[in-house]
Amino acid sequence: MSGDLDRRNASSVHDIASERLEAIDQRYSPGRRRLVDVLANASHPLVTTEITSATDELPQSSVYRNLSILEEAGVVVKVLTTGERAAFELAEDLKGHHHHLVCVDCGRVIDVDLPDQVENLLSDGMSSLVAARGFTLIGHRLDLMGRCDQCSRSRREESFSTSSVK
Amino acid sequence: MSGDLDRRNASSVHDIASERLEAIDQRYSPGRRRLVDVLANASHPLVTTEITSATDELPQSSVYRNLSILEEAGVVVKVLTTGERAAFELAEDLKGHHHHLVCVDCGRVIDVDLPDQVENLLSDGMSSLVAARGFTLIGHRLDLMGRCDQCSRSRREESFSTSSVK
DNA sequence: ATGAGTGCAAAGGCTTTGCATTAGG
DNA sequence: CCTAATGCAAAGCCTTTGCACTCAT
Numbered sequence: 001m002s003g004d005l006d007r008r009n010a011s012s013v014h015d016i017a018s019e020r021l022e023a024i025d026q027r028y029s030p031g032r033r034r035l036v037d038v039l040a041n042a043s044h045p046l047v048t049t050e051i052t053s054a055t056d057e058l059p060q061s062s063v064y065r066n067l068s069i070l071e072e073a074g075v076v077v078k079v080l081t082t083g084e085r086a087a088f089e090l091a092e093d094l095k096g097h098h099h100h101l102v103c104v105d106c107g108r109v110i111d112v113d114l115p116d117q118v119e120n121l122l123s124d125g126m127s128s129l130v131a132a133r134g135f136t137l138i139g140h141r142l143d144l145m146g147r148c149d150q151c152s153r154s155r156r157e158e159s160f161s162t163s164s165v166k
Numbered sequence: 167m168s169g170d171l172d173r174r175n176a177s178s179v180h181d182i183a184s185e186r187l188e189a190i191d192q193r194y195s196p197g198r199r200r201l202v203d204v205l206a207n208a209s210h211p212l213v214t215t216e217i218t219s220a221t222d223e224l225p226q227s228s229v230y231r232n233l234s235i236l237e238e239a240g241v242v243v244k245v246l247t248t249g250e251r252a253a254f255e256l257a258e259d260l261k262g263h264h265h266h267l268v269c270v271d272c273g274r275v276i277d278v279d280l281p282d283q284v285e286n287l288l289s290d291g292m293s294s295l296v297a298a299r300g301f302t303l304i305g306h307r308l309d310l311m312g313r314c315d316q317c318s319r320s321r322r323e324e325s326f327s328t329s330s331v332k
Numbered sequence: 333a334t335g336a337g338t339g340c341a342a343a344g345g346c347t348t349t350g351c352a353t354t355a356g357g
Numbered sequence: 358c359c360t361a362a363t364g365c366a367a368a369g370c371c372t373t374t375g376c377a378c379t380c381a382t
Binding site for chain 2: 372373
């Protein structure tokens with residue numbers, strides 16, 4: 001289901017992005033290419049502020065506008081993790097199928113891969129279950145929620161200083 | 167990990183909500199009770215507009231403010247589904263552990279339960295994987311993405327009218 | 333009476349849109 | 358040349374906040 005698509009090299013990402021934009025009559029402009037570049041090099045979904053600061057030659061409006069177009073073209077997807085601002089990453093078939101490991105305290109997100117066994121269970125294994133609800137299964141989104149080392153540590157320190165208050 | 171907690175009856179939900187608010191020195195006011203009621207009767211996470219229309223005796227500000235307090239108390243959680251507005255549902259231990267079936271076209275969300283086999287795999291089975299990344303596993307969030315009957319149907323109709331354009 | 337909770341309205345912040353300018357085909 | 362893409366600024370929309378009023382303790 002993923003396989004060879006998981007190992008897109010940098011150039012093919014741009015090629016595909018270009019193709020998909022063409023498919024909806026859009027150009028692969030320098031600004032859009034820049035956005036794809038930034039997202040391709042990120043190891044986690046980026047919120048708009050991260051994107052604008054990483055590409056500060058691009059004005060906010062262009063970032064938002066092009067992100068929206070890239071999303072429409074199926075090049076990027078909007079992902080929602082901790083509950084604050086929207087974040088973006090490359091579409092699954094460009095970035096490779098993966099999941100997120102989210103720190104419930106600081107909101108940090110790390111990309112992770114799951115064993116094939118789990119992936120198969122979540123794709124093939126669930127199709128009948130969703131069919132019973134009148135749905136056709138297309139994919140899944142799994143976030144593993146936890147606490148990162150750093151946050152675990154500061155939590156421990158807190159417990160030391162404050163006995164039980166707050 | 168869930169078990170008996172999964173079958174909260176209506177009264178215990180309010181009892182627990184009351185307890186948790188007390189725990190952070192907040193009252194279980196009528197407005198807050200109303201919000202819990204609405205969320206308890208929902209079969210899917212509600213966006214704020216759904217909540218305000220369901221409880222139109224409550225002004226927006228109270229809805230937001232109380233939702234925020236209920237969240238702080240651990241009575242409700244903010245969930246993010248398709249990528250637009252924030253939605254709310256009762257906390258896992260009040261509503262029971264479950265997952266979401268999301269229509270990628272219309273954004274409709276339905277609550278679903280997964281087989282124990284899958285749940286176990288996602289909880290116990292993944293802890294070592296996340297530990298390798300320096301995380302302590304707390305839980306998981308799984309959305310099954312698909313297309314609902316209704317959207318599948320309108321999609322088929324589209325294909326009839328337009329040959330391949332757009 | 334005293335403080336929490338409420339409601340209205342205004343402010344805030346992220347996101348979108350209008351419009352004139354620039355650039356690619 | 359003509360349309361798409363860009364940049365700036367203004368507008369929009371969801372959400373938060375200030376402040377006075379009401380209710381419960």
